[in-house]
Amino acid sequence: MPLSELQKIIDSALFYKQTNSLPDYEGKILTLLFANPSLRTLLSFESGMKKMRGSVNTLQLAGSWQFEYKNGAVMNGGTQEHIKEAAQVISRYSDVIGLRNSQLITTTQTHNEAFEWDYLKKDEALTQLAHYATKPIINMESNMYHPCQSLADMMTIQDELGEVKKKKYVLTWVPHVKALPLATPHSQFLTPSIFGMDVTLVAPDGFPLDEDVIKLAEEKSSESGGSITFANNQREALKGADVVVAKSWASLDFFGDWDAENKHRNRFSDWMIDEEKMKSTNEAIFLHCLPLRRNVEVSDAVLDSSYSKIIDEAENRMWAQMSLISYLLNKSNENLTR
Amino acid sequence: MPLSELQKIIDSALFYKQTNSLPDYEGKILTLLFANPSLRTLLSFESGMKKMRGSVNTLQLAGSWQFEYKNGAVMNGGTQEHIKEAAQVISRYSDVIGLRNSQLITTTQTHNEAFEWDYLKKDEALTQLAHYATKPIINMESNMYHPCQSLADMMTIQDELGEVKKKKYVLTWVPHVKALPLATPHSQFLTPSIFGMDVTLVAPDGFPLDEDVIKLAEEKSSESGGSITFANNQREALKGADVVVAKSWASLDFFGDWDAENKHRNRFSDWMIDEEKMKSTNEAIFLHCLPLRRNVEVSDAVLDSSYSKIIDEAENRMWAQMSLISYLLNKSNENLTR
């Protein structure tokens, strides 16, 4: 989605939040499909749509339904329904459709299943749903992107800082006990680039983002007059930051070999964000998408400080998504997939 | 339910769909009880009730609740609550109640559990719920019937063909990798008989429908001036058809002995519906209840043709059920159990 449209969505979201003057979507139906557990995403979409007097259907796909994505497949295996039928049928029952399908999220300590990243990054479920559906699709987190998160982040940043162009935005890797998905950091890297911020990505060696995301962000950044810097010295990178976004993600260099990934990741437990590190910033606001491991990713003192905006950021998920739904209901042939 | 009432429900459903002029059920509550996973049934009921400004409660019973059905039972075993209490209590919280309880549906490849068909066909859960509840009950698929499906089918047929009396309706068995329930084919056999169609049931040897369903359909067919023909030559049966309904179901002759059933069923993989077979029909429309195994049950070419009405048929689940709910809310002592 181009910058001008994203900015419109954020402007409306801020207007809804400030005035509580909301559009009326009585009779409109938002269908949410979840292949993964969710707290914030589920509640923020449900509450947002209901505040606008719309209705929400929520379907947990986990364990109950396997879609086929291949064209021409002879479906004599484990898949029960082709996405072609499912997408069209769900479209008939809905006005807008959300899908969460992140094949990296697990509820266990470590990931055991080895997937090929080159396959996962295609986001087959989302792509095919968007292809066959006749109603707008919202990506509620795929393998590659989590655009609703970075939209809420940008809304929060604009609410706090006003004009964001050329402001210094630092996305820093932080430690975690698990190998986490890349969707959120991808979106948190791409979106500020679209908005012309000076983006610094700082992470230990072995924690690259996907190359296609980097290429796209670089394109967008040069269009918008922003900049992109890659760093691996966290203290240096934080200097002068206006916004600090902390996020953990799995090492793509060890992707699939989770024991090695775990060992490599555990070398960087000193990347936790604490008050002392925040001191070198330009009185930056602090963001994190949540959920969050206190005193592993970020210290209590930072989280409980006045510059931490994590609760507002979570609330803004709701307002940004309300505005997005409104946008899509008025342009029924668009999607937000990244 | 008599033909005249069923026709009224279909007439209203078509009117709702064409005009989008809907009754207002604000404050009315539809409670859906699911003992099995569901996509179409869940979404079509949720969206339909919400379009009429009513509310929906959805309860997944699977794994969490076991009802007792026997009168006088000393409940010192695995059942946690008698249907007598449950039915009355749910009635106090609801205006109309739907139950899906199909003990044949599994999510695995093959069925392992052996039930006795003579027991299953009693539909104890549905029957007892309808007996003790003080609000109307909708069968959202039991062991024996799936009346909402065949109501949507009939709505689709009337929408496409107009007058249906004496039109040739062919219900053909098709291959599948699993032993599927009989509820849907039972309803898809009974309902067109009520409406006076010339019904042909074609299936390989060993795939009878239940004898009570056949008896009832024959009664209804002779009342309505239709006819019923049993066949086992698929190509012959399809000749001159106005409507082709494809459905797979388990062999009652091998019921419970699932290895033998599987072996028998696999002998008929050439019963898949393809374009060549459709050519001998009278430019028939094609229906399937979904979900569907492409290129196992039906070929891609048939499904993607202009005469395939499977997506409309799925959409019509919603309109037909809206009309059914409206009917039942106005006649609070009736049910739709078959």
Place this chain on the structure above:
Amino acid sequence: MPLSELQKIIDSALFYKQTNSLPDYEGKILTLLFANPSLRTLLSFESGMKKMRGSVNTLQLAGSWQFEYKNGAVMNGGTQEHIKEAAQVISRYSDVIGLRNSQLITTTQTHNEAFEWDYLKKDEALTQLAHYATKPIINMESNMYHPCQSLADMMTIQDELGEVKKKKYVLTWVPHVKALPLATPHSQFLTPSIFGMDVTLVAPDGFPLDEDVIKLAEEKSSESGGSITFANNQREALKGADVVVAKSWASLDFFGDWDAENKHRNRFSDWMIDEEKMKSTNEAIFLHCLPLRRNVEVSDAVLDSSYSKIIDEAENRMWAQMSLISYLLNKSNENLTR
């Protein structure tokens, strides 16, 4: 909550039920968090809120989310999110929040896990949620209390008996195949004491209620001019009762040693309530919170009698909770935790 406020809630609940004249909470959002399966609680809250035109979000926590409750914890273990963030975030998406978190309820025959009662009775999840949330919290059953149940009971008693002060209320232990939680009997003991009833608790040796609950009930009883009697002869205790409330619960004396608990509990199968025992009461009404094991806890004849008010009692859950929600929406800094 003081007696005067509880009485107001019951008065409104009776008024709602009798007149169907309801407050309008369109745009208000009730979020329900369930760590345990539920039928009555789920449906009664959902239907109640929707009848008042409000919206409901329902989240099943089981198996998907583990909150951290300790301040200063280094979250490198199994917990995924601190209650501090979760409570604040859910508050931003909600107007009132319900939590069911009973760590004693299991769906299996007997309990295997040994918890320490001294830890469980702290109700950490509920207490911490109430501490950090910025919206009112409703306890939908914790380890210690189930106040919505005893509120519905008191509404039912007042509806049947009018003035309740000094009326004889007997809470009797009954047999069960499982070791059940103490939350419901605790509330069913405390609430009538607050309302000044003459409360008799009758149970076999080895089935005490928690000492803190007893102390609190004694305080409340003396304030309200009621009385509390402890008994272990069921026939004697029932004499002259105006209200009989039957409930099973686990033996605190054998808490954690579930094999011994089971053996001890099974000695008292003759504590089932039957018609003959009810004869010595003062034509008492009969209550049970449900679900209920027929002919184990209570005989069919009692349950199916005209003095059994169990279905009204279940219905009154809905009306009492509607009134409670209304009360809390008007006093946004209060909770109902016990």
